[in-house]
Amino acid sequence: NAGVTQTPKFQVLKTGQSMTLQCAQDMNHNSMYWYRQDPGMGLRLIYYSASEGTTDKGEVPNGYNVSRLNKREFSLRLESAAPSQTSVYFCASLQNEQYFGPGTRLTVT
Amino acid sequence: RKEVEQDPGPFNVPEGATVAFNCTYSNSASQSFFWYRQDCRKEPKLLMSVYSSGNEDGRFTAQLNRASQYISLLIRDSKLSDSATYLCVVNSPRGRALTFGSGTRLQVQP
Numbered sequence: 001n002a003g004v005t006q007t008p009k010f011q012v013l014k015t016g017q018s019m020t021l022q023c024a025q026d027m028n029h030n031s032m033y034w035y036r037q038d039p040g041m042g043l044r045l046i047y048y049s050a051s052e053g054t055t056d057k058g059e060v061p062n063g064y065n066v067s068r069l070n071k072r073e074f075s076l077r078l079e080s081a082a083p084s085q086t087s088v089y090f091c092a093s094l095q096n097e098q099y100f101g102p103g104t105r106l107t108v109t
Numbered sequence: 110r111k112e113v114e115q116d117p118g119p120f121n122v123p124e125g126a127t128v129a130f131n132c133t134y135s136n137s138a139s140q141s142f143f144w145y146r147q148d149c150r151k152e153p154k155l156l157m158s159v160y161s162s163g164n165e166d167g168r169f170t171a172q173l174n175r176a177s178q179y180i181s182l183l184i185r186d187s188k189l190s191d192s193a194t195y196l197c198v199v200n201s202p203r204g205r206a207l208t209f210g211s212g213t214r215l216q217v218q219p
Contacts, residue, residue: 040117042113042196042209045206045208094207097158098198098207100154102151103152
């Protein structure tokens with residue numbers, strides 16, 4: 001039972017490049033989430049998916065898109081990366097408590 | 110005003126000390142409350158839920174004051190391994206996600 005897994009762990013992008021962050025959970029949870037964490041800001045919700053086939057915007061959705069591919073997988077896409085998207089990205093799933101993946105450290109130059 | 114506010118610290122305390130963290134939340138409709146722990150460059154992990162009657166887990170005690178919209182975490186007999194950032198977390202009635210405070214950093218010193 002791996003819990004919540006994320007790939008990649010680290011990524012450096014140039015401004016304007018695109019990429020997809022992958023997340024998967026093997027706990028059969030309905031709800032999945034993407035957060036970003038910046039120094040002094042805490043975790044801010046980007047998008048979430050309450051169940052397979054549904055997605056909703058969180059606090060900071062601009063510049064991102066998501067796909068809930070199936071119950072296990074929830075991906076986050078940056079279509080045109082900007083330096084302001086330099087951050088640590090956490091995926092999480094929820095069943096009574098929220099379980100987090102190990103994070104993706106993204107730098108946009 | 111932030112939905113969840115915490116003193117960022119850092120709190121520097123000696124081993125064996127008792128330390129308390131406070132947190133306030135702005136939405137009176139919030140229903141669930143938690144403390145998470147986050148070690149440096151790691152993901153947050155649930156430390157404990159916070160119940161209206163207050164609850165204790167070993168050296169950790171959490172309390173909730175709904176009237177004042179205030180949550181606290183007390184750590185007794187601090188250990189070096191307690192050094193981490195403690196995140197106050199509140200459920201968001203707007204949606205189904207949790208709202209995180211920016212965290213309070215604790216450094217326990219030998």
